Amino acid sequence: MSTKMSRFVAVAAASLAIGLGAAYAAQPDGQGGPGGWHHHGHFLQELNQLHSQLKLNPDQEKQWQTALDTMKQNREAGRAAHKQLHDQIKALQQQPILDLNALHDLHEKAEEQRHQAREQTAAAWLAFYNGLNDQQKTIVSTALKQ
Template sequence: MSTKTSRFLAVAATSLALSLGIAHAAQPDAPMGGPGGAGGWHGHFMKELSQLHSQLNLNADQEKQWQSALDTMKQTHEAERANHEQMKQQFKAMQQQPILDLNALHAAHQKVEQQDAQLREQSANAWLAFYNGLNDQQKTTVSTALKQRFAMMEQRHEKMRERWEQHRGAAPGGASTLKP
């Protein structure tokens, strides 16, 4: 398998994990923050997750892998949140010093980044184990859902790019600030 193909598969698996993870975070026992409050985008992701789950018609072993992947992802999310809070507290403590120790701050940041990368890898591996246990029809269902998610992400990205270009190109009085 080429490096480009394996990189694409890793991105796809991570996207699946993130999409499913955000949806999982929207479950009733999870805190409901973020845009739109209780119903906002969390509800949308939960609906997508439920639809995908029901379309897959999982057998008992596949259902165990699904639940294992969800649990791993939930633990990953909680650990990343704790890492972020720890980093925030360290930074607050460092701010009390008359001279910031940027080396210590950088080292702490690198440590958290490495821990978070390991956690994300565990979550991606759990989702890949789930995906690898699916039959071709189920993989097609997941692939279709991912392709739709990728297309939606690309549309959002394009809209943001257009807005940025409009914002960058617009000057007071309608004159462009861009030089030819």
């Protein structure tokens, strides 16, 4: 299994375990998120399939949409931040002497932004999950275990 695929599997398992994809938005790799576009489409298919099985009431549907929108927005913001970081690093590399303090600061800022995005997305999915009844939680649990 490739490192990229291993990372995808680890991220997917962890994210689904805390609420259906919380980490999905968090670590863009410039190729459409962990695993690239192929896995992006597969992930969304699985989410859509789960969504149809849950038979959500209007309040739950609103929480689902909020979580999904939060996840998508954080993913897009993460991709933009990744590109910006890449551009900033390239600019620093143009200097005759690398400023390791600046590189470290860029890295720390990027890590903080990714962490905030993960937490925001996880909070949205957990709010959705906490609004489900026991039967719906069983459906989610079964999907996560698979």
